[in-house]
Amino acid sequence: MIINHPILGPRDAQEFTYLGDASLLNRPDWQANDAADQFYNYQYLRDNPAGEHRELWFHEQGDRSWLVVTRNTVTHEISKVELASDVARKEGRSK
Amino acid sequence: MHNLKPITALGGNKAQIETIGTVTISECPDVSLTSVTARLGAEKTTATAFKKVLGIGFPKPMLSETKDNVTAFWTGPNQCFVEAPYATHETLAASLATSLENKTSVTEQSDGWVRFDLDGTDCFSVLERSCAADTPTMPMNGVTRTIIEHLGCFVLRRSDHHFSIYGPRSSAGSLHHALVATARSVLAQK
Numbered sequence: 150m151i152i153n154h155p156i157l158g159p160r161d162a163q164e165f166t167y168l169g170d171a172s173l174l175n176r177p178d179w180q181a182n183d184a185a186d187q188f189y190n191y192q193y194l195r196d197n198p199a200g201e202h203r204e205l206w207f208h209e210q211g212d213r214s215w216l217v218v219t220r221n222t223v224t225h226e227i228s229k230v231e232l233a234s235d236v237a238r239k240e241g242r243s244k
Numbered sequence: 245m246h247n248l249k250p251i252t253a254l255g256g257n258k259a260q261i262e263t264i265g266t267v268t269i270s271e272c273p274d275v276s277l278t279s280v281t282a283r284l285g286a287e288k289t290t291a292t293a294f295k296k297v298l299g300i301g302f303p304k305p306m307l308s309e310t311k312d313n314v315t316a317f318w319t320g321p322n323q324c325f326v327e328a329p330y331a332t333h334e335t336l337a338a339s340l341a342t343s344l345e346n347k348t349s350v351t352e353q354s355d356g357w358v359r360f361d362l363d364g365t366d367c368f369s370v371l372e373r374s375c376a377a378d379t380p381t382m383p384m385n386g387v388t389r390t391i392i393e394h395l396g397c398f399v400l401r402r403s404d405h406h407f408s409i410y411g412p413r414s415s416a417g418s419l420h421h422a423l424v425a426t427a428r429s430v431l432a433q434k
Contacts, residue, residue, distance in 0.1 A: 156305045156321065157388075161376050164391060210391045212305075212320040234321070 152218060153230050157211060164210040170195050171203035171217045174237055199223050205233060253358035253416035262424060265431025267364035269423050271416075272408070276330045277353040278337040280344070282322040290322070290348045297343045298326070308385045308400060317387040317400055325353060325398075325410075358416040360423060362407045369430045371407060374422065375399060379407065393422035 150162040172195075177187035199222055206216045215233035220226070252273040254260050261270040282290035282302075291302040300309040300316055303324045308317035314328045328336055337352035344350060362370060371379040375390045377399050382388070386401045395418070398410040411419040 164376070210396045211389050212318075214321055232321075 150225060150227075152206065152216070152227060154208065154211070154214075154216065155230055155232055155235075156214070157208075160208070160211060164208060165206045165216075166209045168205040168207060168215075171205050171233075171236070173205060174217075174233060174240075201228070253413045254420060255417075260420070263364075264424065264427040265364070266366045267362055267370055267427050267431060269420075269427060270361045270363070271420070272359040272361050274330045275354065275357075275359050276328050276333040276336040277357055277410075278326045278340055279319065279349075279351045279353050280316075280324055280326060280340065281349040281351075283347070283349060286347060287322050290344070293344050293348065297340070303387075306387055307383065308387050310385070315400075317398070319387075319389065319398070330354070356413055357410045358413045358419065360409045360411070360420060361402075362409065362423070363405060365405050366431055367405050367407055370423065370427045371399070373426050373430060393418060395419055 151159045152162055152165060154160050172191075175191070177184060177191050179188075181187060201219060202222050203217055203219050206218050208214050208216065217231045217233050217236045218227055219229040221228070249257065251257065252259055252271055254271055259271040259273050261268065263269075280290075280294065294300075294302045294316075298311065298314060298316065300311045300314070303309045303316050303318040305318050308315055313332070314326065316324050316326045318324050326336065326340065337350055337354075341348075341350040368380050371377065375392045375397070377388045377390045379399065379401070382401045384401055384403060387398060389396060389398050391397070392399075392409065392411065395411050395415050397419070400408040400410070402408060409419070409423070
């Protein structure tokens with residue numbers, strides 16, 4: 150599988166490691182009243198779609214950047230690759 | 245008084261140099277290496293200060309910049325390594341940290357890495373069997389990080405047939421063995 154890195158271009162998937170659902174970017178507020186419930190959801194509850202899935206990949210043997218890869222879990226087709234830092238910034242964090 | 249002798253990454257008194265076919269694989273211990281990383285939000289000021297101090301621009305992705313005997317190469321977003329001869333730049337990390345006014349993260353890397361140089365017309369045959377990097381199409385100042393023998397390595401192109409490989413120093417022996425074994429199996433029959 151080839152991942153089209155936004156900075157480096159097409160790179161072999163063996164250079165990457167996989168973390169999981171991109172929702173891991175959205176860590177809950179630890180000071181919220183229902184923080185325990187939110188962290189339970191964040192940590193353990195995941196959707197497991199057959200189809201498009203946004204997931205986190207780490208370019209461990211490359212430039213060490215985190216990527217958000219949109220991949221179809223049925224066909225393995227990759228439709229979008231973004232830097233996780235850009236995604237977080239777009240959502241108003243890590244300015 | 246202790247009389248300590250410096251040893252190279254491969255454990256010898258002097259650098260190990262081997263010529264196999266047309267390719268010379270040499271250990272290069274005379275390198276001072278430092279990483280420079282811009283802090284969040286300070287990317288532009290770091291690039292400006294970097295240029296002022298070293299006289300070369302902050303390297304662009306997958307490229308290196310050289311002036312005199314100092315080379316800076318890209319290692320990641322807003323991050324690069326600076327290399328220079330150890331004999332003249334032993335205190336590179338400390339002096340960079342001072343001249344960048346401690347506003348940039350500067351870390352000594354010299355003893356973390358080993359450098360092997362491949363020089364010779366058939367070096368592509370060795371490299372294409374060792375790693376996934378497309379070395380023949382790399383620009384003359386191209387840099388990429390990739391896997392060689394399961395080790396994360398930087399591959400730098402210096403000129404037409406001259407490449408440098410930086411790998412983890414603690415695995416210097418394995419990396420050297422991989423390069424030499426590949427070169428022998430490819431070039432010995434020639």
